[in-house]
Amino acid sequence: MESRVELFAQIRRDARVEGLSVRALAVRHRVHRRTVRQALESASPPGRKPRQGVSWRLEPFKAAIDAMLIEDTTAPRKQRHTARRILARLIEEHGAQELSYSTVRDYVRVRRAQIDVEAGRRVEVFVPQEHAPGAEAEVDFGEVYVVLNGVKTKCHMFIFRLSHSGRAIHRIYPTQAQEAFLEGHIEAFNILGGIPTKHIRYDNLTSAVTAVVFGQGRQRQENDRWVLFRSFYGFDPFYCQPGIAGAHEKGGVEGEVGWFRRNRLSPMPVAESLDELNDRIRAWEAQDDFRRINDRIRTIGQDFEIERPFLASLPAEQFDPGLVLNPRVDRSSMVTVRMVKYSVPARFIGRRVRVSLRASEVVVFDGRTVVARHQRVAARPGQSVQLDHYLEVLKTKPGALPGSTALARARESGAFTNAHEAFWAASRRVNGDAEGTRELIDVLLLHRSMDAGDIYAGITAALGVGAVSADVVAVEARRHATASFRGGAGSDRHRGAQGELKVQRVVSLTRRRLMDPAAVIAGLPADARPLPSVSAYDELLAKRTEHPAGPASKENIS
Incomplete structure (x- = not known):
């Protein structure tokens, strides 16, 4: 379809070259005579009148x-x-x-x-900003929903974004308390390999700011632990204006929250734990290195490689992001942290211990030694109980094990396997309830020094020969660990030879004695020896009757 300018040019040419009339030009070009007159008057078509509407x-x-x-x-x-x-x-x-x-x-x-x-209430024009490499970053939290163990759970996503390259670190925590705030910073610093040299932009988060000082610019009253943290890592904060007015001051991270939530967390992610989900997020971040932001020439990863050398170096020591508490261990061998109970070894009952409350876990110390470690429980009130912390007590009170909360939690988590159940049942049949339970506890104590897979193999081997003894389980577990180590360390050419080796196994003589003597147990040959007899000794008794004891005769003396 020709434009109006081209149409006017054709009309003017036909009128000039052929001398056609207005009517003839209108017929030839199939337009109104008014359009022909407009073309003859001016080469530029007149502008269209705007529609008036209503x-x-x-x-x-x-x-x-x-x-x-x-x-x-x-x-x-x-x-x-x-x-x-x-x-x-x-x-x-x-x-x-x-x-x-x-x-x-x-x-x-x-x-x-x-x-x-x-009225001066709003400025509609935003001035583009340039951010020097390694100078600035932005931090924010965003709400997300995650299906954890089949339950829809509200969580909080921490985002640390470098302003120059747009490289961002995302981590999801059950809370946005200060321990999550600090832990997110530490992980971001470690992954990026440095710290911004100018400042990091923040909202007025309660994890950092205790009060906004109005009328004094951007001055804030800061949390003491937050001051200690930023002094340790050597960076300065930049606090945005309160409310919506300050949202544009860290627009990069605000947009990153929305982009990541729409493109990575929609639909709601399904995971067994937040650790599993955060591992998935690390893979997504690696993919984002190949993404371009808006109309930039280079990718995020390419810009970050340029920015990395300009970041300040990390301190030599590591900062503990956890909130340090000193609760007392109660008679149930548990400490209460933020209305949630966590178990500790029973030997600490009545003592105060040092607890580091972190974003995803709770760590209990005795001096500098870690004595307990739990995944943090978000629900209140709640509890986290580990069976290992009660084994010494249960050794003296075996009757308390079947109905204990610790055993129920171990079954739920899968730490107390079907092999443990089978060993316990067999041990109680042979040794009785109390002694059989003590044998099980001895097996559970092996987990402190041996791998769970080796112990599982040891239990299976012991049950295979009818030996319900923790010593047998320990021997078989060590043998399995040794065989696994040799199999992993050896070269491929020896695998066939290793497979031909006959592995000697522990044999229960009790079971062998109770079963058919002709049965072959654990690879032993059949016992073809005759049953023992005392007939020879009976002959001696008969001779003793024929020659009763009496005074020695001369013949005997001689």
Whole structure:
């Protein structure tokens, strides 16, 4: 389809070369004679008149609408006029029955922004900023929902984003408390390999700021532990203006929260634990290195390689992000941390221990030695109990094991396997309830020094020969560990020879004695020896009767 400019050029050429009349030109080019006359008068087509529409009906009421919008500049934010309320007032007070909602809405959307700018309440123009490599970063939290163990759970995503390259670190925690805030920083510093040299931008988060000092610029009252943390790593904070007014001051991380939530966490991710989900996020971050932000020439990863050398170096020591507490161990061998109970070894009952409350875990120390470690429980009240912490007590009170909370939790977590159940049942049949339970506890104590897989193999081997003894389990577990080590360390050419080796196994003589003597147990040959007999000794008794004991005769003496 030819344009109007080309059409006018053809009309003017035909009139000039062939001398056609207006009517003939209109017929040839299939246009109105008015269009022919416009072409002959000017080579430029006239502009189209804008469509008037129905907005002319709004003209008598624009002054009233402007007055309402000006009134809103001093009104509380939640009591300002909406377009629907303005239309209702125009109908009630000015008789504007013919106005439609869309007409009022379109006018209010444009005019409200203009009035706000005139009143100095809002600036619509954003000035682009340049960020030097390694100088600045932005931090924020965003809410996310995750399906953990089949339960929809509200969590919090920590994001640390370098302003120059856009390289971002994302971690999901059950809370956005200070321990999660600090732990997110530490992981980001370690992964990025450095610290921004100028400042890091923040909202007025309670993890860092205890109070906003109004009237004194960006001065804040900071949390003591936060001051200690930033002093340890050597960086300065930049606090944005409170509320919506400061959102644009860290627009990079604000946009990153939305982008990551839409592109990586939709639909809701399903995971067994937050550790599993964060491992998945690390893989996504590696993929994001090949992504370009908007119209940038280089990818995020390429810009980060340029930025990395400009970051400040990390300190030699590691900062403990956990909140340090000193609770007392109660009679149930548990400590209470944030309304949640965590078990510790029974030997600490009545003593105070040092607890490091971290974002994802709770670590209990005795001096500098870690004596207990739990995944942090988000639900309140709640508890986390480990069976290992009660084994010494259960050794003296074996009857308390079957109904104990620790055993129930071990079964739920899978630490107490079917092999343990089978060993316990067999041990109680042979040794009785109390002694059989003690044998099981001795097996559980082996987990402190041996691998769980080796112990599982040891239990299976012991049950295979009918030996319900912790000593037998220990021997078989060590043998399995040794065979696994040799199999892993050996070369491929020896695997066939290793497979031909006959592994000697522990044999239960008790079971062998109770079973059919002709049965072959654990690879031993059948016992073909005759049963023992005392007939030879019976012959001696008969001879003793024939020659009773008496005074020695001369013949015997001689």
